[in-house]
Amino acid sequence: MKKTLILIVLFILSTNLFSQTNSNNFSMEKAVHYLASEELQGRSPSTKGDSLAVDFITDLFVKAKLKPLYKTYYQEVVFKDMESIARNSKQAGPKNKFSRNVVGLLEGNDPALKNEYIVIGAHFDHLGLGSMMSASRSKEPNQIHYGADDNASGVALMLDLVNKFSQKINQRSIIFIAFTCEENGLIGSKQFLEELPFDSKQIVAMFNFDMVGMLKNNSLTVGGTKTSKESEKIIKKYSKANNLKVSLSPSGVGPSDHASFYAKNIPVFYFTTGADSTYHTPYDNPHRLNYKGIDIVSKFAFDISNDVVNRKDRLRFKRVKEPKNSGDRPTFKVTLGIMPDVTGSTDGVKAEIVSKGKPADKAGMQNGDIIIELNGKKVTDIYSYMNILGTLKENEAYKVKIKREGKTKELKVKL
Numbered sequence: 001m002k003k004t005l006i007l008i009v010l011f012i013l014s015t016n017l018f019s020q021t022n023s024n025n026f027s028m029e030k031a032v033h034y035l036a037s038e039e040l041q042g043r044s045p046s047t048k049g050d051s052l053a054v055d056f057i058t059d060l061f062v063k064a065k066l067k068p069l070y071k072t073y074y075q076e077v078v079f080k081d082m083e084s085i086a087r088n089s090k091q092a093g094p095k096n097k098f099s100r101n102v103v104g105l106l107e108g109n110d111p112a113l114k115n116e117y118i119v120i121g122a123h124f125d126h127l128g129l130g131s132m133m134s135a136s137r138s139k140e141p142n143q144i145h146y147g148a149d150d151n152a153s154g155v156a157l158m159l160d161l162v163n164k165f166s167q168k169i170n171q172r173s174i175i176f177i178a179f180t181c182e183e184n185g186l187i188g189s190k191q192f193l194e195e196l197p198f199d200s201k202q203i204v205a206m207f208n209f210d211m212v213g214m215l216k217n218n219s220l221t222v223g224g225t226k227t228s229k230e231s232e233k234i235i236k237k238y239s240k241a242n243n244l245k246v247s248l249s250p251s252g253v254g255p256s257d258h259a260s261f262y263a264k265n266i267p268v269f270y271f272t273t274g275a276d277s278t279y280h281t282p283y284d285n286p287h288r289l290n291y292k293g294i295d296i297v298s299k300f301a302f303d304i305s306n307d308v309v310n311r312k313d314r315l316r317f318k319r320v321k322e323p324k325n326s327g328d329r330p331t332f333k334v335t336l337g338i339m340p341d342v343t344g345s346t347d348g349v350k351a352e353i354v355s356k357g358k359p360a361d362k363a364g365m366q367n368g369d370i371i372i373e374l375n376g377k378k379v380t381d382i383y384s385y386m387n388i389l390g391t392l393k394e395n396e397a398y399k400v401k402i403k404r405e406g407k408t409k410e411l412k413v414k415l
Contacts, residue, residue: 026060026163028156028298029291032213035124035152036286042145044128045079045099045181053124053155057102057178060159064166066104069175075101075195077188079181099125099180101188104162108309110171117198118309119175119206120161121189122154123182123257127280135183136280143282148289150279151182153213157271160298161305171310172204179257182210185341189257190352193264204314205267207305208258214273215293219245220300223270226250227262228315231269238303242296251320253339253353263339263353263367267315271301321357334392334415336360336400340371340382348372348403349385363413365402372408373401 034040034056040049058073066073081095102124108114126147130136136145146152155178162176181187193200205228212220225232225248232248239246249270252262258270273293278284308315337358341350348370354361371379374388375398392398397414 026160028153028160028294029286031056031156031159032148032152032289032291032294033286035155036146036148036284038144038146042128042130042147043124043126044131045077045125045184046081046097047128049128050099050125050180054100054102054178057124057155057159060162061102061104061176064104064106064162066106066162066166066176069103069105069197073102073104075103075192077101077180077191079184079187099188101180101192102178103192104176106162106165106170106174106176108171108173109169113171114173115198115202116172116314117175117203118172118305119177119203119261120158120305121175121177121179121206121257122158122209123151123179123188124155125180125183125188126150126152127183130280130282138281140282145280145282146285148284148286149211149213150275150284151210152286153211153289153294154209157209157212157294157298157301161302164298164302165306165309170306172308174309182257186257186260186352189260190341193260200264200266203261203264203266205269205308206258206261207269207271207301208256208261209271209297209301210256211272211275211279212297213289213291213294214276215290215297216273217245218243218296219247220271220273220297221247221249223249223254223272224252224258224262224268226318226320227252228267228317230315231267234304234307235269238300238307241303242300244296244300253320253355259339259353265317265319267317269301269304271297273297319356321355334389334394336365336389336413336415338365340385348379349382351402359413359415360400360411363400363411365400365411365413366404368404370403371400372403373399375399 040052043049043053077099078096081097127136127145129142130138130145179188222235252268258268262268337355337360338351339353341352351369354365354367377388379385397412400411400413402409
């Protein structure tokens with residue numbers, strides 16, 4: 001009987017220890033293996049895999065005792081089912097489909113700073129089975145695109161930061177968010193900013209993690225380094241402390257969710273270890289990632305974000321003059337120098353970001369302007385815009401009609 005009691009006590013103690021270990025020691029490797037598993041089928045929005053990923057992330061937010069930013073942890077995101085149009089040319093128009101951002105709040109403790117927010121995010125969606133309308137680089141049809149590096153790695157790192165920050169006192173409030181529909185054109189991050197329950201000016205900075213699983217030679221890239229006056233100095237300080245070789249990319253423009261925040265004049269930090277030959281293919285598998293490297297990047301990212309969360313003065317935003325080799329698409333001979341809205345959410349094409357010093361900027365175009373006519377030809381969507389753009393020549397001037405706040409204006413753009 002005595003021996004039985006001892007065994008029962010030992011069992012209870014071991015069970016308590018196990019539960020404490022699970023709550024305090026989050027495993028990024030296990031998170032990647034689950035998110036990029038066959039069960040989740042590539043996490044395409046509005047699929048079973050999408051829902052399973054949402055449930056997984058929400059469960060970890062609950063365990064970390066994050067508060068919902070809204071009534072729940074979910075923000076419904078609407079996007080167009082372009083795949084159905086491709087399958088059926090007789091269909092009148094794309095149907096609305098739905099996914100969800102997962103959003104959690106960790107409130108700050110400083111009475112003067114807790115109404116300022118740091119956003120820490122990563123997109124969890126991927127290409128599913130690599131359908132005809134996706135950005136798959138594979139020639140093999142109906143293959144699971146696991147998306148281990150892109151972007152189970154970024155989500156795992158974001159969740160690791162949830163674990164780290166939830167165990168300490170923070171001055172500013174932190175919003176942790178797993179974005180959906182990034183691959184569809186940054187739809188999740190754009191909708192998040194459109195439906196904020198507070199003024200976007202209260203966001204001090206945004207940290208974005210997209211493909212952070214391939215660290216080599218302790219080298220990575222951080223984007224947005226000149227989007228605040230303080231950013232570069234902070235990055236250099238902690239890259240030295242973490243023995244990392246960091247390539248500094250000044251621009252806040254880029255093909256990931258941080259660009260939506262930069263468009264709202266918010267300083268951004270974009271962490272990536274870069275792409276390789278498996279990018280947007282079925283071969284982006286969990287076993288290929290460098291998990292010790294993700295740990296290193298997470299430590300580095302925590303040091304920087306912790307500095308920004310707790311520093312006395314907020315970062316001062318700067319708009320960056322874009323380098324000469326940036327633009328809409330590298331294959332075109334000419335570009336206007338905008339990041340267009342590819343979601344089809346307006347008639348015409350919205351200029352999400354007008355790059356400073358580029359032709360559109362010099363002509364007077366502003367963020368949010370909607371291009372409705374280019375060189376005398378009607379612009380109805382991203383496809384007509386790209387087709388017209390491909391016919392334009394260097395060193396020529398062209399008329400561009402735009403809509404701004406309901407009024408039509410004509411600009412003259414010299415390429």
